[in-house]
Amino acid sequence: MENNTQMVAVQELPNAAMHPRTDFPSEDAMKLYYLQLANIMNVNYADGNSEYLSMKCLYRKLRQFIHTLQLIGTHEWGQGIAEIQNASGAYMMQNNTPPKILLQNNREIGLHLQFVMQLAGNVGFLKQLEGILHYHFQNIETLLRSLKEEVDHNDALTSYIK
Template sequence: MKPNEVTAPAVGGMAVTTKAVFSISDEELKEFYLKEVVVLFANRCSPNRSEYELLCLLQAEYKQILHFFAQLIALPLEAGLSTVYAVSASYMMQNEHSIVDKKRTNASIAEHINAVSTLTANRGVINKLQGIYNTHYCNLTRLIKQCPESAGKKK
């Protein structure tokens, strides 16, 4: 048994153990988010802004980020690559375009294919980032609901 575990009485040879878990109080969490607002939006933070307004500002930013991630994940990137290949292949086969034009077009297409391939390969990372921002968004929503100013407003 590890030092930070607590054991309950054993029943039939089985013991129930609980593990110590880190937790952050809502006040500490609010302090963290208020500091983040100041770092991210220093020019929009003024002494006359309430904690509620600052937390709402950060929540709105997180909402935009989550919307972007949702759109990015929903894109059919793999299907788009096959379309790019089909269109570019027919262009490259045409005789009326010069070799220089074809090389320039090919370089541009390769650049776009690399970008899409990178996004496709990192879709798991994008999902993780979306999860992290969603956790922060939910934390902010909970903290905002605790503010006295939110009593009369609905989100």
């Protein structure tokens, strides 16, 4: 039951060609875009309706997405398939398990192996998605720095007036 026709997933790192070709006309336009994205994605977990908190929540969510895609992208998907097939083949040869259960288990193992192989074949697309999300992540990071400076400046003015 060994299958030597394993797909080899090409491990490519995100590069500049994977980034969206969007330049924002201004920082305000970029901020508006990401505030709308935060609203669409419904990532505002914190109380309060400030732009800074909305951006911070979107920043955290994108960081989680990127981390998950990095885990998927760095996994060695091509390794272990033959071992799983050999182990399940040995299991299928047992005589003390009813044939109906063996067939059901074989079907389940086959479905999972098929999923793993399909995922391995699409790692390149996942890397592209990771690159796109990283582009937005960097933009939001820049916006957060400027928003933080604005908040700090406003706080300093408020405390100076008091």
